[in-house]
Amino acid sequence: MPPTRRAEYAAQTRQAILEAALSLFTTQGYFASRVEQIAGAARVAPATVYAVGGGKSGLLRTLIESAVNSPENARILAEIESATDPQGLIALIVATSGAKFGQWAPLMRQVVAAAPQEPAVRESMEIAHGGLRGGLRHTAGRLAALGALRDGLDAAQAADILWLYLCNAAYFVRTDDLGWPLEKSEAWLTAVLSRELLRP
Incomplete structure (x- = not known):
């Protein structure tokens, strides 16, 4: 069964947030990167970052677990x-x-x-x-x-x-x-x- 448009949008949003987090973590450092910056780079609300990734620590864990x-x-x-x-x-x-x-x-x-x-x-x-x-x-x-x-x-x-x-x-x-x-x-x-x- 093909994914619904809503599911596709959710997956694209999650990927955009992870890519934004990876870019900011590597260029600015973990502590200097703020959720608001990640949200801005991904073009979503900060609340969406928390909902999708659980904040900075959750995003970092997801990035590493996905790689492993x-x-x-x-x-x-x-x-x-x-x-x-x-x-x-x-x-x-x-x-x-x-x-x-x-x-x-x-x-x-x-x-x-x-x-x-x-x-x-x-x-x-x-x-x-x-x-x-x-x-x-x-x-x-x-x-x-x-x-x-x-x-x-x-x-x-x-x-x-x-x-x-x-x-x-x-x-x-x-x-x-x-x-x-x-x-x-x-x-x-x-x-x-x-x-x-x-x-x-």
Whole structure:
């Protein structure tokens, strides 16, 4: 059954509000962005922002949950589960983490900055981190199932190593502190993680 015009309008309104919130959060920061500004950018009343998203914290949580639970992430997990080449799987998770960081770094910078002062933001950050950790656990588990992990390393330890190199904080160090472009990170990470995780 096709959606009604009212349902289509509601979906368009919700999307406009989320896009406005994402733009303002990334350009102004979480605390400097006001609901009235989000409403103005989305061309709706402030009350609509609260009704649709539950205010700023609700909008931020929705943005992050939508990213974590996206069809694209489901496809990536399916690729991980079906991988048969350990080296190819390392290359896949490195390339994927780099692409995701490039896409979401502007927002995550603001989330990390606001999280210490705002419990609701901290909860959203934990959702983002939980999504990444889940993908890394799947990767480590698949490498273990393929018998590809080096001697003395189990799936839990491999997941910790992946997190150490592929979490947002590690990417921030490489891009912000060291000035590495993502392409340099990708080549280096692929070599390092292959050495750290895989049998010779």
